[in-house]
Amino acid sequence: MTALRLAGALAAAAACLSAGAFAQVGAQAPQAQVKMRAKADVACRPTSTALHYDCTIRLTNARTGEPLGGVTLTVGADMPSMPMMHSVRPVAAPPEPESGSYRARLALEMHGDWALQLNLSGPLRDRVVAIVRFEPGRAESRPGG
Amino acid sequence: MFEVSDIVATYGKIEALKGVSLKVESGKITCLLGPNGAGKTTLMMTIAGILQPRRGAIRLDGMDLAGLSPARIVSRGVALVPENRLVFPQMSVRENLLAGAYQRRDRAGIDSDIDRMYARFPRLKERREQMAGTLSGGEQQMLAVARALMSRPRLLLMDEPSLGLAPLIVAEIFEIIAELNRDGTTIFLVEQNAHMALKVAHQFFLMEQGRITFSGTPGQLAEDEVIQRAYLGSRRAAG
Amino acid sequence: MDDYLVGVLSNIGIVSFIALSAWLLLLTGEISFGQQAFFAIGAYAAGIATALWGWPLGAALGWSAAIAGGAAVLVGVPTLRLHGLYFAIATLGFAEMVRLLFEQFHYRVMIDGELVGPNGSDGFRGIRYIFENDVGSLQFLALIYLLLAAALAGFMLLERSRLGVAFRMIGEDDTLAALNGLAVARLKILAAGLAGALAGLGGGLYAHLTTYVEPRVFDVMLGVHSLAYGLIGGLGTALGPLLGVVIDIGLLESVRAFAGYRMIVFGGLVAVLLIVRPRGLLDEALVHRIGRLFVRAPPAGP
Numbered sequence: 001m002t003a004l005r006l007a008g009a010l011a012a013a014a015a016c017l018s019a020g021a022f023a024q025v026g027a028q029a030p031q032a033q034v035k036m037r038a039k040a041d042v043a044c045r046p047t048s049t050a051l052h053y054d055c056t057i058r059l060t061n062a063r064t065g066e067p068l069g070g071v072t073l074t075v076g077a078d079m080p081s082m083p084m085m086h087s088v089r090p091v092a093a094p095p096e097p098e099s100g101s102y103r104a105r106l107a108l109e110m111h112g113d114w115a116l117q118l119n120l121s122g123p124l125r126d127r128v129v130a131i132v133r134f135e136p137g138r139a140e141s142r143p144g145g
Numbered sequence: 146m147f148e149v150s151d152i153v154a155t156y157g158k159i160e161a162l163k164g165v166s167l168k169v170e171s172g173k174i175t176c177l178l179g180p181n182g183a184g185k186t187t188l189m190m191t192i193a194g195i196l197q198p199r200r201g202a203i204r205l206d207g208m209d210l211a212g213l214s215p216a217r218i219v220s221r222g223v224a225l226v227p228e229n230r231l232v233f234p235q236m237s238v239r240e241n242l243l244a245g246a247y248q249r250r251d252r253a254g255i256d257s258d259i260d261r262m263y264a265r266f267p268r269l270k271e272r273r274e275q276m277a278g279t280l281s282g283g284e285q286q287m288l289a290v291a292r293a294l295m296s297r298p299r300l301l302l303m304d305e306p307s308l309g310l311a312p313l314i315v316a317e318i319f320e321i322i323a324e325l326n327r328d329g330t331t332i333f334l335v336e337q338n339a340h341m342a343l344k345v346a347h348q349f350f351l352m353e354q355g356r357i358t359f360s361g362t363p364g365q366l367a368e369d370e371v372i373q374r375a376y377l378g379s380r381r382a383a384g
Numbered sequence: 385m386d387d388y389l390v391g392v393l394s395n396i397g398i399v400s401f402i403a404l405s406a407w408l409l410l411l412t413g414e415i416s417f418g419q420q421a422f423f424a425i426g427a428y429a430a431g432i433a434t435a436l437w438g439w440p441l442g443a444a445l446g447w448s449a450a451i452a453g454g455a456a457v458l459v460g461v462p463t464l465r466l467h468g469l470y471f472a473i474a475t476l477g478f479a480e481m482v483r484l485l486f487e488q489f490h491y492r493v494m495i496d497g498e499l500v501g502p503n504g505s506d507g508f509r510g511i512r513y514i515f516e517n518d519v520g521s522l523q524f525l526a527l528i529y530l531l532l533a534a535a536l537a538g539f540m541l542l543e544r545s546r547l548g549v550a551f552r553m554i555g556e557d558d559t560l561a562a563l564n565g566l567a568v569a570r571l572k573i574l575a576a577g578l579a580g581a582l583a584g585l586g587g588g589l590y591a592h593l594t595t596y597v598e599p600r601v602f603d604v605m606l607g608v609h610s611l612a613y614g615l616i617g618g619l620g621t622a623l624g625p626l627l628g629v630v631i632d633i634g635l636l637e638s639v640r641a642f643a644g645y646r647m648i649v650f651g652g653l654v655a656v657l658l659i660v661r662p663r664g665l666l667d668e669a670l671v672h673r674i675g676r677l678f679v680r681a682p683p684a685g686p
């Protein structure tokens with residue numbers, strides 16, 4: 001009985017603490033305006049070095065379909081089957097001449113499915129995740145990624 | 146008065162207790178003797194609520210204990226010093242004593258009881274911050290008794306307190322048992338050491354193959370017969 | 385702060401929740417290979433709440449903890465009757481079942497011209513609360529650690545409380561605990577519920593950090609790691625599992641010296657530690673000794 005009461009008190013204390021934290025986050029987050037959102041197409045090619053891949057990323061405005069130029073893009077990766085481990089240190093993906101196109105060279109630890117994290121900053125802050133299967137000599141993006 | 150009547154307990158199809166009845170008088174030391182596998186531990190575990198009896202009644206001063214959870218049975222004033230699993234090894238001596246007082250709320254009373262335990266068991270006091278698992282066998286047995294007493298039981302059950310201990314320590318443990326009883330605790334004790342048991346007991350029972358086969362006072366049966374039946378069972382004794 | 389560092393610290397914080405969850409069960413003597421199921425339930429619940437229902441983050445996280453805790457209680461009632469290996473296998477089976485269910489779970493809603501929501505094995509993307517609401521990555525990191533600090537504070541209180549002592553007693557010997565008057569079954573279910581809620585909260589944070597979850601994320605790998613963290617770090621204090629996480633993600637992962645061999649190094653480390661220090665680096669004896677340095681006990685009388 002007291003055990004349950006004590007647990008209740010603990011839960012309440014935790015709730016109060018977290019409520020405080022959220023109040024702060026919430027205060028800075030007025031009801032979201034309809035914000036711009038990015039969409040990405042990723043195509044990767046193997047290079048002459050094993051486990052190194054060249055990826056071309058095409059960013060578009062998800063709503064209008066227009067190319068998204070001028071953002072700062074970094075690409076990180078981890079393996080969905082081992083979340084938060086084996087993650088690849090994000091690399092910068094500089095823009096290509098073609099607007100909305102960026103290129104990154106990834107050095108992976110092993111073959112298999114990777115979740116590429118495309119982190120956009122600058123005029124648009126966003127994160128898009130693309131699932132790509134990397135195999136020796138080829139790489140294939142999952143549709144919808 | 147503590148009373149068990151017609152208790153049947155089973156492990157699967159094996160009937161370990163086949164209708165056990167006995168009485169333990171308040172303020173006395175009652176002893177249960179019997180050969181290995183007679184069902185003594187099973188009876189203790191059933192009284193404590195760890196095992197549920199198939200049939201029968203367990204009464205302490207008129208309260209029915211059969212079917213209650215172990216926690217409820219502790220709150221009715223019964224404490225068991227079990228066989229072989231004596232202490233919480235990764236907890237200190239002091240924490241083990243506090244564990245025995247788990248259901249109590251009177252801080253001051255608990256503290257003074259811990260002091261009383263330290264006075265009665267000076268070796269526990271010396272080792273109060275030691276992990277219980279690193280105590281010697283005899284010390285662990287003493288800690289187990291002290292821990293059981295921390296719940297201030299009206300009935301203290303002990304399952305083979307002399308198990309695996311050197312004769313000197315056994316004598317010490319029985320000295321403590323007699324002392325506890327002089328202070329008013331009712332004790333119901335399982336023993337293999339018939340000699341020691343008959344020395345302290347006011348009343349004793351023999352159990353063989355899940356049945357009570359004798360009840361009386363220590364004077365009523367010659368010690369060597371008790372010993373023979375307690376160690377070997379009556380079939381051999383008769384044959 | 386460097387983005388990579390923020391990322392690693394965020395991961396350490398989030399994994400700590402599920403490590404604490406597995407550790408809490410270890411404390412009560414149960415080995416669970418299935419805490420990733422509650423992490424998954426929390427992740428999907430929180431993601432659905434913000435992305436599909438438009439809830440604020442705080443409410444979504446509370447909901448993720450509540451629903452995962454509730455699920456843990458429901459699973460705990462039948463499974464906690466099992467002991468040892470049987471319980472471990474039951475948790476593993478349950479977690480795999482949950483993962484397979486999420487592979488079949490489709491719940492998509494048209495939001496802002498796009499279908500959003502869990503889409504079976506293709507995952508659940510677009511949990512974009514922190515981007516929609518301009519929560520910076522540092523701010524989110526602060527939120528993770530604030531909640532983690534609250535959880536740790538809870539554990540510190542717990543360790544000093546009757547309930548904490550009760551969990552330890554059950555963990556060491558549940559029969560002996562019952563003989564001391566503990567309502568063992570109820571306490572175990574309570575522990576399972578608290579552990580589920582912790583994992584669920586971690587899952588809720590995870591979904592919002594990555595913006596994307598899929599069933600594969602909640603594979604048994606995650607459960608084994610969370611369990612290993614407590615075993616490495618030690619059973620003596622709630623800081624144990626955190627130490628385990630820091631050793632694994634903070635050192636092995638971030639130093640990168642072992643690259644693809646990291647898992648092997650990690651497995652070896654666990655094996656060696658289990659032999660050398662079976663109850664972990666910060667085990668009860670060590671914690672007790674350290675505690676005694678701070679609490680001056682009255683000298684033993686003459």
Ligand SMILES: Nc1ncnc2c1ncn2[C@@H]1O[C@H](COP(=O)(O)OP(=O)(O)OP(=O)(O)O)[C@@H](O)[C@H]1O
Binds near residue numbers: 156179181187188337
């Ligand atoms: N968990 C169990 N499952 C099946 N049978 C059991 C179990 N525990 C005890 N038994 C059986 O029940 C009978 C009684 O056992 P119990 O432990 O009560 O004997 P005991 O009188 O305490 O013996 P000892 O003096 O050796 O401690 C034995 O035949 C034993 O094999």
Ligand SMILES: [Mg+2]
Binds near residue numbers: 304
């Ligand atoms: Mg026995």
